[in-house]
Amino acid sequence: MSQGRHSLLVESLDFAYGGSAILQGIDLAVAEGEFLALLGPSGSGKSTLLRLIAGLEQPLAGRLAAGGKPLAGPGPDRAVVFQHYALFPWMTVGDNVAEAIAKAHPTLSRKERRTLAREHLARVGLGEVAGQHPFELSGGMQQRAAIARALALESPFLLMDEPFGALDPVNRARLQDLLVDVWQGSTPRRTVVFVTHDVDEALLLADRVAVMGANPGRIIREYAVPFERPRKRTALFKDGAFHQLREEIAEALDADTLAHLEAA
Known part of the structure; x- marks a missing residue:
């Protein structure tokens, strides 16, 4: 993936808390202006990864860079929206x-x-x-x-940690639409990293989905989202290709969960 002026790069990133590995071997590149969804179950470390990108946590090992410059802490180049408004x-x-x-x-x-x-x-x-x-x-x-x-x-980066998770379905849908409208209408377009555990939300919003597995957290698959914009919920949810991709992602998550259960 080409690395633009405000692109984000994560290389061989590890993070531990209290002696327990939370993230291991994270490699991720996000292009300038891309909308990336980090998708995974609770415990997969997706919010921790976002906090590391925001500079709110420091990695145990690995490299974080934006626009070719190392990230050593919080900065005005990365705006963060949390689930609980703040x-x-x-x-x-x-x-x-x-x-x-x-x-x-x-x-x-x-x-x-x-x-x-x-x-x-x-x-x-x-x-x-x-x-x-x-x-x-x-x-x-x-x-x-x-x-x-x-x-x-x-800020060239907008980092969002399940920002609509506490909302009812109607308000959630409205804010999803609002976010995409504002993002598409911005010049230059911001680079978005969006944490979610909802497959439908990821496929509705994102250009690409990075699927994370747990114990420790790592990226198990990445999927390009092929649906043209603007995306309309009604049409998208009737699209056979949408359902096929959704099932493929769900199967990847289920397979990872089963593998860990069998190894326990």
Whole structure:
């Protein structure tokens, strides 16, 4: 895979916690502007891998690089969206986003930052709630605000750790569509690494799926997602090729689980 200016490279990465191997021998390359899904069951280390890419954890061995430069810790080039929103509760939604803008554009005035914050919130359908606090919003609205804040950093990488996992199916579908619309409409297009345990979600959103197995976590297969964009849920879920690929991925996960059960 060609390595662009903001591409991500993971080589021979190991991670352990409390003497137990969590990740082992992870090799992964993500192209500039690619949407990659990390898919796997609980315990496969996919969230840990995302935290390592974000610089929130340090590997036991191996190499992490972005745009050809080693990653040694957190940085403004990698925006992170967690499952549980992580907004500052004492700030209004607008000020949460303005705080991110201040990091991306430290010379802007407070008024300019707030104006830009409203524009980012409008992109995710929250233009009218800039003056409200996170606790005044629904879970889906809080997650939209968290996405707006991450986008306001203008980072080339967007790292997302099961961001829709706590939402009901309707809001989950809405935010999936919103994410793809914002990602496709951005210039340049951000590189996304998206953690999920849902095969349908991975195939709906991603350009490529890296499937992780557990004990210790490792990448067992990678699949290119061949479906053209824009993808419509109704048509995609009726497509025989979609069902075939979904079954192939599910069988790979099941085979890995059975192999570990038999070896135990």
